Amino acid sequence: MGFSIQGKTAIVTGAANGVGLAIARHFVERGANVMFADMDEQRLADEIGEVQDEKGASRYFAGDLRERLTVANLLSATIDAFDRIDILVNASRQMAVSDPLAAEDDTIETLLQQNLMTSLRLSQSVAKRMIKQSEDAESGGAAGSIINLSSIAARRTRPELLAYSVSAAALDQATRSLAVALAPSRIRVNAVAFGSVMSASLRGAIRDNSVAREEIIGNTPLKRIASPGEVAEAVQFLASDAAAFMTGQIMTIDGGRTLLDVCDTPAH
Numbered sequence: 176m177g178f179s180i181q182g183k184t185a186i187v188t189g190a191a192n193g194v195g196l197a198i199a200r201h202f203v204e205r206g207a208n209v210m211f212a213d214m215d216e217q218r219l220a221d222e223i224g225e226v227q228d229e230k231g232a233s234r235y236f237a238g239d240l241r242e243r244l245t246v247a248n249l250l251s252a253t254i255d256a257f258d259r260i261d262i263l264v265n266a267s268r269q270m271a272v273s274d275p276l277a278a279e280d281d282t283i284e285t286l287l288q289q290n291l292m293t294s295l296r297l298s299q300s301v302a303k304r305m306i307k308q309s310e311d312a313e314s315g316g317a318a319g320s321i322i323n324l325s326s327i328a329a330r331r332t333r334p335e336l337l338a339y340s341v342s343a344a345a346l347d348q349a350t351r352s353l354a355v356a357l358a359p360s361r362i363r364v365n366a367v368a369f370g371s372v373m374s375a376s377l378r379g380a381i382r383d384n385s386v387a388r389e390e391i392i393g394n395t396p397l398k399r400i401a402s403p404g405e406v407a408e409a410v411q412f413l414a415s416d417a418a419a420f421m422t423g424q425i426m427t428i429d430g431g432r433t434l435l436d437v438c439d440t441p442a443h
Contacts, residue, residue: 178415181206181231184257185414186249186301188240188293189267191218193374194324197403198264198410199223203231205411210253211235213267232257240267240293246300259308262414263301263321265294270326275337283338290342294323295349298364302353306360316361320414323350323366324406327429330368343368347425354423363422365413370429372401396431 185202189195191213202209208231211223216237223235234256238245253260269289273282298321305319328336329343347366354364371377371391381388392398409428412418427433
């Protein structure tokens with residue numbers, strides 16, 4: 176039993192940039208066939224195209240996954256390209272700051288739709304396909320693996336991140352609930368909750384703000400910011416047979432940040 180995902184087919188959402196792109200590229204490099212999914216078609220085309228090399232193959236799908244028809248079209252495109260789906264990585268997410276006392280602020284509805292409902296609906300649709308594949312194959316092996324990208328914000332308290340924190344906490348609970356519901360079908364559901372990761376957006380935010388950078392590093396016991404590749408490695412582990420007895424778990428990658436009793440540095 177190892178960490179191999181070679182020959183597996185994966186859908187990775189939020190794959191036009193940031194952590195989602197890093198995960199999708201990592202999977203291709205490890206021999207998986209990957210459908211890169213995102214709303215930004217131009218960026219997908221620029222970053223990926225239809226590239227196939229000696230390791231894995233990649234295709235891309237552009238569309239708004241908040242729409243149910245788009246979800247169905249993504250599944251169809253993946254089956255047409257690769258015949259099956261073995262892994263789903265829900266990496267599409269949105270972060271926003273809002274006023275927790277503003278009744279007219281609809282940020283929480285927006286983030287619940289983007290960060291929770293989009294992942295939940297896609298997971299439900301993909302799970303049905305995984306179950307069908309398993310029944311057709313009549314094998315006793317794993318039917319599939321679903322990994323959600325969450326945040327340590329689910330366990331931290333920053334009032335201005337109320338909407339983001341609530342959406343992350345809801346996704347964690349959805350992960351656990353789906354894990355129990357899908358266990359009889361041999362589908363594992365886990366999540367990776369991470370702290371600050373050096374994505375393009377965070378790099379831009381701290382480029383001219385040394386104070387913010389030092390706050391993040393100062394509140395992280397390992398005294399650095401994670402790379403997107405480190406998240407990708409953890410996601411690969413959860414997708415592989417090495418994690419065959421893990422389901423319903425929220426794996427934390429934060430350099431020890433949640434071990435400290437601080438609440439003044441935002442999670443990204």
